[in-house]
Amino acid sequence: DDSTSRLPQLSVGAITHPEKIAAADHQTKPPARFTEPSLVAKLEELEIGRPSTYASIIRTITARYYVFKKGAALVPTWLAFAVTKLLEEHFTKLVDYKFTADLEEELDEIALGKASRLETLKSFYFGEDNSHTGLHELVTELGEIDARALSTFPLGEDVVVRVGRYGTYIEDGTGKRANVDDELPPDSLSLELAKELLAAPVNEDRELGVAPDTGLMVVAKSGRFGPYVTEVLPEDAPKSAKPRTGSLFKSMSLETIDLAQALELMNLPRVVGKDAEGVEITAQNGRYGPYLKKGTDSRSLTAEEEIFTITLEQALEIYAQPKKRGRAAAAAPLKELGTDPASGKPIV
Structure with a gap:
């Protein structure tokens, strides 16, 4: 009827009396992430x-x-957001x-x-x-592109996220900066967390000494991909010059690493020796851990420290064993399209 379908006439300053008040809980959930x-x-x-x-x-x-x-x-x-913004x-x-x-x-x-x-x-x-x-x-007709604006995202209170040349970082109104962990989802970076990161003590570069072969200072520092050691190039070094660097092993720390260890890391890969055919065998670290490399044939090592200690004899013994292919298992198909009428096998 009319009493339930129409609101009564109201005027400025009129007082209304609620007949019933009910509490309802509703939470809006963000859409699920893509798989x-x-x-x-x-x-x-x-x-x-x-x-x-x-x-x-x-x-x-x-x-x-x-x-x-x-x-x-x-x-x-954050890099994806910056690129999307540009496009x-x-x-x-x-x-x-x-x-x-x-x-x-x-x-x-x-x-x-x-x-x-x-x-x-x-x-x-x-x-x-x-x-x-x-x-x-x-x-x-593109004109000037403000790369800084495209790669800047405000969090509030003069705190912003920026995508820089060497990774993502946060910056406040005073210019103070702090790196952002690459594995931190953007929706987890709140203003409160950003303030905590900015307030945390900054790890200063630790000087380890001068490299005898180059005369350059070697420092230990924390970076986007974890702790590492590197040489400090002089200010007048050409732009093409690149300092030697090396990531710390998991068993090492910025506080305890010394110059000798740093030089070993910066000189990787280490030449272990040559096989009977004269092919060089090297020991090095990679994305999936320490390994030996001989031509196109690589073999995993059990610990990072073996990179510096493994002998040619031990390396040859490893290469004499059949290669394990556990890691090369086929990945799950993105989609199964049907069955091949000729072979009866699935098409993926």
């Missing part, structure tokens, strides 16, 4: 990419550190979903021999009369 399968599903929905390119798309965004994996989830990085503000058309999907169709036509790749490239680069702007004109 590899859900990202592929979204790409399919947008008609972007093809089954043959999905794996390379995921490899690319991971290798360029636009995302990192936390469990099964793909977590975006959306200055290359809007090139990141438009429909434009990308249409271009995918053109590429399919080229693959089928129904379209000319040269005409497609010409259209993409130079554009077409009044229909769309080409890349050449887009870049020519």
Whole structure:
């Protein structure tokens, strides 16, 4: 009836008397992060990419550190936000979903021999009369890009996050800075946490001594990828000059490392010797831990300290054993497309 469907006439200053007050709890949950399968599903929905390119798309965004994996989830990085900001503000058309999907169709036509790749490239680069702007004109009229503004994200109270040349950091209004852990999801970096990081004591570079072979000071310091040692180049050193560096082993610390250890780290990889055919064997550290390398053949070591202690005889014994291939197990497919009618095997 009218009493429930219409509000009564109200005037300024009128007093209302509630008939009933009820409490309701409602929490808005953010959308779930993409996983590899859900990202592929979204790409399919947008008609972007093809089954043959999905794996390379995921490899690319991971290798360029636009995302990192936390469990099964793909977590975006501050670098990804900065790149997205750049593309959306200055290359809007090139990141438009429909434009990308249409271009995918053109590429399919080229693959089928129904379209000319040269005409497609010409259209993409130079554009077409009044229909769309080409890349050449887009870049020519781009103007100045404020890289600092694009890579800056406010947290509040004059505290900002910046994506710099050597990683992500926070900065306050006084210019004080603090590095941000690469594995910290952007949504976990609150203003309160930023203040804690800015208030934490800063680890000063620790001088270890002068390298006898170069005459340069060697320091131990904390960096984006953990503690390391490096040489300090003179101010007048050419831009092409690169100091020797070396990451500390897990068993080492910035407080206890000495000059001798630092020189060993900076001189890696270490030449262990040569095999009977004259092929050099080296010991070095990598993304997956310490290992030996002989040509294209690499073998894992059990501890980082072995890099400095393993002998040629021990290395040859390791190479005499059959190579273990446990790490080379096939990764789970991004998507199963069906069964091959000829072989009966799944197509992934």
